Amino acid sequence: MEEYPETKGKTTIDPGVLIKIAKLTTMSVPGVSRMAPGLHTVDNLVKKNYSQGVRIEVENNTVYAELYVVLRNDTDLFKTGQTIQRKVSRAITEMVGMDVGQINVHIEDIDYAEPEAA
Numbered sequence: 001m002e003e004y005p006e007t008k009g010k011t012t013i014d015p016g017v018l019i020k021i022a023k024l025t026t027m028s029v030p031g032v033s034r035m036a037p038g039l040h041t042v043d044n045l046v047k048k049n050y051s052q053g054v055r056i057e058v059e060n061n062t063v064y065a066e067l068y069v070v071l072r073n074d075t076d077l078f079k080t081g082q083t084i085q086r087k088v089s090r091a092i093t094e095m096v097g098m099d100v101g102q103i104n105v106h107i108e109d110i111d112y113a114e115p116e117a118a
Contacts, residue, residue: 031075038068
């Protein structure tokens with residue numbers, strides 16, 4: 001492996017990148033139907049830390065996430081919530097190297113499949 005000289009500077013990660021990681025990871029969990037709109041507040045409209053059912057806050061290189069989801073009716077809600085927390089935490093830690101403070105999952109609704117027409 002090639003060694004590179006130390007360079008001064010810093011790397012910053014836009015909150016939108018963290019939102020995308022959290023959203024895509026959440027949607028990959030079996031039992032997740034879609035993201036829910038979540039809270040509609042003035043802060044969410046003007047800040048870059050909220051989008052499509054994901055709210056991200058970063059304090060001292062630690063990520064805090066609020067995830068608003070709709071789950072399928074044939075899934076274990078509690079276990080699915082735990083799986084979302086675990087996978088999103090791991091994705092953020094591995095992809096961007098940031099610490100994770102909390103991943104809060106808000107189950108906003110249940111998606112009941114329409115019965116198929118005979």
